[in-house]
Amino acid sequence: MRIIKILLLLAIIPALVLGAISCQTLQSLVGPKAKLEVIPAETFLSPALIRKPVTFNGTGFGPKEMIAVEMVLPSGMKMKGLAEGEDLVGLAVGDTDDKGNFTAAMKPMATLNWFFQVGWTPLLRPNFKEARPIPPGVYKINATGLYSDRVATSSLKIVPPPKKKK
Amino acid sequence: MGKRSAIFLSIILAVCLSIAGLSSSAFAKEVEYLSLADYTGPIAGLNVPADMGLEDYLKDINAKGGVDGVKIKLIGIDTRYDTARAVSAYKRYRRSPKLLVVNSISTGIGKAVARLIERDKRLQLVPGDGEFQAHIQRTFIWGPAYQDAFAATLDWVMADWKKKGKSGAPVIGYLSWDNPFGRELLRGGKEYAKKLGIKLLPPEYFPPGTLKHDVYLTRLAKGGANYIHAGGVDPTPTNVIRDAHSLGLTKKIQMTCGYWGPTALGIGVHAKALEGTVITSFYQRGEESKENKVVTDLWKKYRGSMVKFNEVYGMGMSWGMTYVAGLKAALKAVGYDNLKPDDMYKAYQGITGLDKYGVQGACAYSPTSRRGSLEVKIYRVKGGKIVPITGWRKAPDAVSLHKF
Numbered sequence: 001m002r003i004i005k006i007l008l009l010l011a012i013i014p015a016l017v018l019g020a021i022s023c024q025t026l027q028s029l030v031g032p033k034a035k036l037e038v039i040p041a042e043t044f045l046s047p048a049l050i051r052k053p054v055t056f057n058g059t060g061f062g063p064k065e066m067i068a069v070e071m072v073l074p075s076g077m078k079m080k081g082l083a084e085g086e087d088l089v090g091l092a093v094g095d096t097d098d099k100g101n102f103t104a105a106m107k108p109m110a111t112l113n114w115f116f117q118v119g120w121t122p123l124l125r126p127n128f129k130e131a132r133p134i135p136p137g138v139y140k141i142n143a144t145g146l147y148s149d150r151v152a153t154s155s156l157k158i159v160p161p162p163k164k165k166k
Numbered sequence: 167m168g169k170r171s172a173i174f175l176s177i178i179l180a181v182c183l184s185i186a187g188l189s190s191s192a193f194a195k196e197v198e199y200l201s202l203a204d205y206t207g208p209i210a211g212l213n214v215p216a217d218m219g220l221e222d223y224l225k226d227i228n229a230k231g232g233v234d235g236v237k238i239k240l241i242g243i244d245t246r247y248d249t250a251r252a253v254s255a256y257k258r259y260r261r262s263p264k265l266l267v268v269n270s271i272s273t274g275i276g277k278a279v280a281r282l283i284e285r286d287k288r289l290q291l292v293p294g295d296g297e298f299q300a301h302i303q304r305t306f307i308w309g310p311a312y313q314d315a316f317a318a319t320l321d322w323v324m325a326d327w328k329k330k331g332k333s334g335a336p337v338i339g340y341l342s343w344d345n346p347f348g349r350e351l352l353r354g355g356k357e358y359a360k361k362l363g364i365k366l367l368p369p370e371y372f373p374p375g376t377l378k379h380d381v382y383l384t385r386l387a388k389g390g391a392n393y394i395h396a397g398g399v400d401p402t403p404t405n406v407i408r409d410a411h412s413l414g415l416t417k418k419i420q421m422t423c424g425y426w427g428p429t430a431l432g433i434g435v436h437a438k439a440l441e442g443t444v445i446t447s448f449y450q451r452g453e454e455s456k457e458n459k460v461v462t463d464l465w466k467k468y469r470g471s472m473v474k475f476n477e478v479y480g481m482g483m484s485w486g487m488t489y490v491a492g493l494k495a496a497l498k499a500v501g502y503d504n505l506k507p508d509d510m511y512k513a514y515q516g517i518t519g520l521d522k523y524g525v526q527g528a529c530a531y532s533p534t535s536r537r538g539s540l541e542v543k544i545y546r547v548k549g550g551k552i553v554p555i556t557g558w559r560k561a562p563d564a565v566s567l568h569k570f
Contacts, residue, residue, distance in 0.1 A: 066253075066278075066281055066282065068250070068253050068254050068257050069250070070254050080206060080246070081205070081206055081207070081244040081245070081246045081251070082244070083243075083244075088254060088258070089251060089254065090248070090249075090250035090251040090252070090253055090254025090255070091250050092250050093249060093250050093253045093278055106250070107248070107249065107250065109246070109247060109248045109249075110248050110250045110251070113207065113246040113247075113248050113251070114248075114251070119206075120206070120207055120208045120210070120246075122211060122401050122431075123375060123377060123401070123405065124208040124209070124374045124375045124401075124402065125375040125377075126375075144257065146253075146257060146282060147285065
């Protein structure tokens with residue numbers, strides 16, 4: 001019986017400690033639920049994305065906070081610049097207004113580096129000969145409030161480019 | 167011992183071992199340095215050798231037992247010069263209690279991360295944006311501000327002008343990248359030129375990656391420039407001067423550059439075109455750098471042959487020297503167990519005067535200064551080599567001339 005009590009204590013104490021650690025995470029759940037919209041939700045990779053980049057709209061975050069928008073890489077996917085085991089890459093940075101809403105568009109550097117995975121010439125120009133565009137698929141996108149820790153999730157579908165008409 | 171007691175003790179032992187296994191790092195005294203770098207992006211050519219210097223310096227310190235037994239872990243992140251990636255990477259490491267310093271490779275990255283740095287009570291290093299000196303916070307620059315170094319170039323220009331027997335003040339052209347970094351030198355630099363009576367032509371800005379600079383150079387030449395200051399990060403200044411040379415402008419116009427002007431990278435490709443170019447630098451360059459035993463001994467120890475040596479390696483070592491000095495002071499103040507990032511921030515402000523073995527001027531960080539050093543040295547490309555033409559000299563404070 002005493003052993004059962006001790007074992008129970010051994011289970012309860014770590015649970016309490018972990019609970020305290022995750023208190024901050026719990027706090028982030030308080031308040032409105034954060035939402036994220038990816039515009040467009042579906043696209044194919046083309047140079048047009050430099051001029052009209054993928055944009056992220058978010059609501060339900062803390063007021064006046066910085067937002068990191070990141071793409072979750074599917075298991076086993078490799079990306080230029082990311083180390084083994086890294087599964088997140090930043091796509092955009094935004095700032096919320098007084099109401100906790102934000103809009104952030106991908107900068108050309110982000111589109112070139114993370115969608116096209118270009119190389120760079122010594123002349124500081126993107127080298128498309130070394131490009132390894134990310135494969136078509138559905139990619140999970142997270143937006144995280146860097147002060148509130150609130151997280152909203154959405155997805156971006158990359159489809160194959162349309163076939164050229166002969 | 168009964169069977170039940172043995173089972174009980176085995177369970178306790180297993181729990182303890184698994185906890186120990188999960189938190190093995192808790193037993194090794196270790197602190198972290200996060201480099202938000204560019205290893206495969208547009209300015210990798212300079213960032214890679216700089217981080218090699220930092221890496222080797224810290225490796226050497228660790229090999230000697232660390233700082234008072236505390237080892238330093240360098241976390242290098244390849245941001246590919248992208249701010250979103252850098253912010254995401256910092257987000258990943260920001261809760262690490264022993265992450266003491268973050269080095270951001272670009273002004274843009276630095277400005278984005280600075281807001282989190284303030285919140286997290288940590289310290290950040292960035293290249294040379296004068297705004298961080300104008301508004302003292304937790305971001306420190308590597309040397310004098312960009313505009314300070316530009317003002318030092320203007321001082322040299324005035325002296326050179328007079329040495330040539332000319333009266334009055336010369337006309338100066340300025341061209342650089344069309345981005346905040348490109349414009350930064352004139353935030354204070356423009357005011358300093360006015361103070362000296364120098365006529366500064368309207369600046370020419372071009373997008374990074376521009377292949378030819380003839381249009382901008384021709385406009386400055388037609389404007390009557392006696393001197394042209396080529397901005398951007400090497401190899402951009404090298405390419406600008408290459409174009410000026412092709413246009414025949416270098417025969418009558420003196421080309422000057424700031425501290426990201428030609429290094430071994432540019433000299434290796436366009437030595438002839440760069441001949442006579444004047445470079446104002448806060449870190450030791452060219453032949454001098456190759457003669458600095460502290461720098462070359464470390465390079466040879468970890469990298470071998472000097473063939474691929476670039477002088478920014480020494481600048482990377484300098485980041486390591488500052489970190490080690492700051493860590494020593496922080497450990498002395500609070501000890502390892504109580505050490506927080508804020509203690510490193512406090513320590514950096516007290517390492518004023520730290521000697522950098524000739525790599526750059528003495529450390530100038532203090533409660534009122536975010537400048538890594540105050541001095542610059544003027545170099546000239548002669549016979550395909552970068553040689554000093556002055557000693558270390560204090561750069562004017564151009565930051566204070568501008569309203570930020």
